[in-house]
Amino acid sequence: MTLTVFFSAPAVWEEYRDLLPGLLAEAGIDARVVTEASDPAVVDYIIYAPSAPLQDFTPFTRCKAVLSLWAGVERIVGNQTLTQPLCRMVDNGLTEGMVEWVVGHALRHHLGMDRHIVNPGHVWDATCPPLARERKVAMLGMGALGTACARALAALNFNVVGWSRTEKTTPGIQAFHGEAGLEAALRGADIVVTLLPKTPETENILNAARLSWLKPGAFILNPGRGPLIDDAALLAALDSGQIGHATLDVFRIEPLPQDHPFWSHPRVTVTPHIAADTRATGAAKVLVENIRRSEAGEPLLHLVDRARGY
Structure with missing residues (x-):
């Protein structure tokens, strides 16, 4: 038939x-x-x-x-x-695209590349970044995409920890799970990557309290789902310097409205939902x-x- x-x-x-x-x-x-x-x-x-x-x-x-x-x-x-x-x-193509986006932007922030690429004042800033092994990266979401990204970052010697709602084990990645494990994963993190699905339990998982657990000046990468982050809390943390920069690929409303403050904020990079097509x-x-x-x-x-x- x-x-x-x-x-x-x-x-x-x-x-x-x-x-x-x-x-x-x-x-x-x-x-x-x-x-x-x-x-x-x-x-x-x-x-x-x-x-x-x-x-x-x-x-x-x-x-x-x-x-x-x-x-x-x-x-x-x-x-x-x-x-x-x-x-x-x-x-595989979707996974590879996500890994490339996450690794690219993680290295961008880790190395402080923006200050050299965009340098209208011709400032001679010879600040040397730490080594990757001195940077803690918290991967929120250890499904297929999160695990692939965590492994790629760990291969570059980043100190990667993974968090998931339920217990998961990935060789070479320190694993946390559940509400109790979330603070341990986020506490002192230099870079946070959000690759969780959108569910009632994950919406606004990065709120004001949890953003305060990160190392001051930490970087946020969100190629997962827009509602994972409390927008107002993120903007406040960016303004205070608690968060050094947020690179966002997903949003609550897409395309991102032209009047949204993310567009004009000097510490936000907007990419148009292209991390993993x-x-x-x-x-x-x-x-x-x-x-x-x-x-x-x-x-x-x-x-x-x-x-x-x-």
Whole structure:
């Protein structure tokens, strides 16, 4: 029987138009890929992006799984009409992009590169930075992305500690978990990277009290989710000097409104949600593998736990 795969993310269809059918055929999967579901009851799989128009999954009575193109699923996981299994996107290209962004900006702040790159006064500042092993980096979130970034920074000799909501072990990385472990991870940190999912438990996890635990002048990197940081508390900490600089890739509202104070703050760098983008060449292989696994009766990859929210 020919499978029907509904590609419901029109904004990125051109990237997958030729790639996806070819990979399905190479995998021996007899499938047709459609961009309109005139009869939802015959759809076997939905390829989805949370920004897509599709919001009501009720008519898709035969659908075996919803395969998201995004790593984050907070916009869809609470949808009451979604009763099908939901898989988030995890692929090597996305992970590599995140590692490059985190390592690049961590080194930028560690080495104080801004003062040389942007130096209109031609100031001869020969301040020597400490070595990486003298910098404590707190990685909040030790999932696939956080673990990859933590390992890359540790390979450069940064003193990396990892924190997660539940206990996790990563060789070579000192691990903390739970509420009690959060202060231990943050206390005295020079650099904090936030790579947690957005859940009720993680929203505003970096508030005024927790920002005060960091080493004065610490750097914040947030490529995870905008609501992980209390915006007002961060601005106050930047103004006081408790936080030396914040490099932010994600925000509560995107695109970031033109009148938001982050744009004009001298100690904030705004990047437009580019830290880890889904690249079609890698993502299509993940989609096809999950369809193959489902048809073979094997467990799906990257299945979302609805109770945990990711």
